[in-house]
Amino acid sequence: MKRIAPRSGAALKLAKGEILKIVDPEGGQVSDFLAYNADDVREVISNGRTFDYEETIQLGRGATLWSNRSNPMLTIVEDSVGRHDFLLTPCSKATFRHFYPDKPVHRGCFGNLAEALEPFGIVEDAIPTAFNIFMNVPVDGNTGRLRVDPPTSKAGDHICLRAEMDLIIGITACSAYASNGGSFKPIDYAVTTDV
Amino acid sequence: MKRIAPRSGAALKLAKGEILKIVDPEGGQVSDFLAYNADDVREVISNGRTFDYEETIQLGRGATLWSNRSNPMLTIVEDSVGRHDFLLTPCSKATFRHFYPDKPVHRGCFGNLAEALEPFGIVEDAIPTAFNIFMNVPVDGNTGRLRVDPPTSKAGDHICLRAEMDLIIGITACSAYASNGGSFKPIDYAVTTDV
Structure with missing residues (x-):
């Protein structure tokens, strides 16, 4: 099991058929997740x-x-939580200025993903809306209004994703206050061939 | 007022401050809408x-x-409808094969946008999730399930969008069966400086 330190990110290759297990070791943390076709990074989640x-x-x-x-x-x-978000973009310097004007500006998951993915030839503009694992974003079906609540994940909760093609993966331990209830924590991950 | 024929698309330049009026002339039709920074098309909606x-x-x-x-x-x-979608991607050959296996394959809004935007140096992989004007996609706030219902727009309904930077715009008269209740219709548009 590898550890992503609080407010940082990582990138890795995941071969077709391999399984990426992502664990919330302390509970209540979010991991922004991106995937690119390893053979042509213009194909993206x-x-x-x-x-x-x-x-x-x-x-x-x-x-x-x-x-x-x-x-x-x-x-x-596998998914022991069942509550993830795929609506919102990674936190960034701009979102810190917008949502936390009184807090220090951080490059956020966006900056962490950009740095981790740069060796694979993936530039900032190629970062789309991420799959935000464990992120809890309730949507009001009538009004469309959304809010960012603390994750429902407890210590040890996890999700397992099987690659259906050879992939470049970017993942973070989220840097934003709202998404993890204001407590920055690590994220653990491992590549396996079995759940 | 210019007309986009059923199941086709168009592209245009929209200068900062100009207003694009998009009209559903017969009612019940969808227009997939994209915007790119005219000075650098890597910046996109x-x-x-x-x-x-x-x-x-x-x-x-x-x-x-x-x-x-x-x-x-x-x-x-301006918006006389108030019901649009920003969740779903433009219909394409792949979505026709998936959702309408018994119907002829059509290149859809995706193919129409790609052709219209190609002169501006915008390639297929640079087409993100579109803002789907008049498209009616209710979401169940509890389960997250969505469905594609016929638009609520009536003949003459419209939306007006003001450009906040110089833009390249792509728009369509939608090609998919579900989004417009199975009736393919035109879309009208005009560039103005006043609503």
């Missing part, structure tokens, strides 16, 4: 294609995460 | 940034549409 094909904005066990080219990228094969 | 800053998935009069670089691109200054 897409919330819109995923919402379209899965016919839901709540992705849990059994759901597929789709690419902008309408190919399956990952399948959620 | 972003559903995730918009949901983040507007704190809702239902965008209507007064709402701002934001870019992937956290800049305001457009403001909705």
